[in-house]
């Protein structure tokens with residue numbers, strides 16, 4: 001995979017300082033705390049985890065809405081983690097983001113045509129006539145009608161809005177798109193349509209996705225590889241089918257236990273792990289392994305030091321259970 | 325009940341119009357205008373202000389009297405066919421003077437609101453958009469400006485620059501843009517976290533573009549309402565100053581100066597003071613109604 005690598009995230013940290021006033025005790029949210037992974041050209045990397053584990057923060061740091069606290073984001077061989085906004089012009093052309101909330105991600109005062117045209121205006125691409133042409137093509141690709149161009153976002157359903165959002169990201173022919181739970185706000189029947197659309201676009205253009213979701217069974221279908229995130233860290237990472245069938249990390253097992261299994265034989269043979277307790281606060285992280293407070297296999301050792309992400313077969317797992 | 329399979333058939337592609345939109349497409353402002361029209365008080369206010377504006381432009385041009393032309397033989401005349409609103413203590417036609425005064429009063433009102441709008445949008449926009457320390461500093465400056473009463477600024481500036489329109493305008497604007505700046509800042513602060521503004525950032529939009537095309541445009545409702553409310557408050561400040569004798573100076577006259585002149589003799593000739601005061605009241609009332617109506621009709625949550 002390393003020969004056609006597009007993006008490499010290396011020990012990325014994103015901390016938020018939420019100290020309420022100058023005199024209060026320092027409070028730091030470690031939303032993303034040392035995450036590393038790679039995404040190849042034309043590949044989809046699925047990122048799953050509970051609510052609040054830092055998936056969105058990671059996605060937003062990659063598209064540089066947030067500034068990383070430390071670490072590298074190497075895109076096409078260039079580290080963009082610490083570049084100034086004004087030096088990111090070409091990166092901003094190649095990397096786009098599809099947002100979670102289709103109702104908030106479109107400017108309500110702009111028509112669909114203006115929305116899709118905006119990225120081309122910003123980057124001075126094409127002549128005005130070509131832009132209109134391109135808008136029509138994009139509308140067709142995402143399955144909207146040509147006369148929708150003059151309408152406002154509030155006239156569309158959630159699924160249609162998400163299509164508009166996708167058309168907007170495609171306007172710049174990006175190489176990489178971060179999809180932050182692009183279907184979680186949508187009706188189940190619409191979810192599949194949007195996923196299919198994203199897959200079709202990938203087949204046609206060879207774009208890579210970072211696909212964020214909290215439901216592992218959804219990510220499995222679209223992703224080539226999956227990373228499981230817990231409290232700002234990747235705890236397991238591997239080929240999607242493999243990881244789904246044979247989860248190693250207790251947290252991944254727990255996530256998969258919550259997925260209903262259609263086949264009763266398989267269901268019986270699987271030991272269910274029910275997650276107990278609340279997600280600890282990312283301000284006061286547990287010592288050692290972050291998952292130990294909820295882990296049924298936790299030993300004393302887990303509280304002493306943090307298990308490193310180690311290779312087990314084709315998989316990366318961070319758990320002492322799998323130490324050689 | 326038994327349903328047999330042949331009752332169902334697969335839809336042809338052209339029959340699938342599940343995503344058809346039946347409502348006719350209207351822009352935000354068209355929608356707002358339709359809602360505004362339903363509010364009768366606001367509409368009446370709009371009609372009144374329109375008449376005043378047209379009168380202010382055309383009456384002094386078309387009338388055979390001028391605002392300063394005196395007719396000593398005809399002082400304190402009651403309303404008649406020759407002088408519709410009567411004449412004042414120098415025999416000047418009150419009708420013409422009222423509309424000439426409207427020129428001054430309305431210009432001050434609208435100009436002050438416009439200046440506040442421009443300063444407020446830029447200042448509040450930058451403060452909210454940049455945020456952090458810059459925001460903290462800019463807002464403290466605003467707090468300090470705001471802590472001094474408006475009248476004090478106006479009176480001090482009139483003392484230094486003399487009694488004319490420019491100094492009244494400067495005096496009114498020096499502190500009242502603060503309200504607009506605060507409003508714009510609050511709007512920008514909350515809108516800049518919205519996903520559409522993040523999307524613009526991701527696609528590489530410049531800060532100016534995000535601020536004006538995405539943030540300000542979406543705050544236009546509250547901004548318009550607040551501007552509408554600033555007009556009557558500026559008109560009132562000017563009228564008050566002129567009425568206590570430190571505003572617009574003779575021979576120019578605003579409604580305030582007219583009321584001031586009529587005040588000395590109001591027991592003998594009450595009608596002369598009623599005209600300017602009625603104008604001030606009705607104009608302020610109308611603008612407030614318009615502001616209220618706009619507030620309701622520009623709020624996208626009310627449909």
Ligand SMILES: Nc1ncnc2c1ncn2[C@@H]1O[C@H](COP(=O)(O)OP(=O)(O)OP(=O)(O)O)[C@@H](O)[C@H]1O
Pocket residue numbers: 016018029030031049050051052053054055056057058214282
């Ligand atoms: N701008 C911010 N300032 C301070 N804290 C933040 C900020 N953004 C996120 N956080 C915190 O970082 C943690 C991770 O949040 P994030 O939104 O990345 O979670 P998530 O995995 O996307 O969750 P969800 O599935 O609910 O979208 C949360 O505890 C959140 O409160």
Ligand SMILES: [Mg+2]
Pocket residue numbers: 055056057100180181
């Ligand atoms: Mg999220």
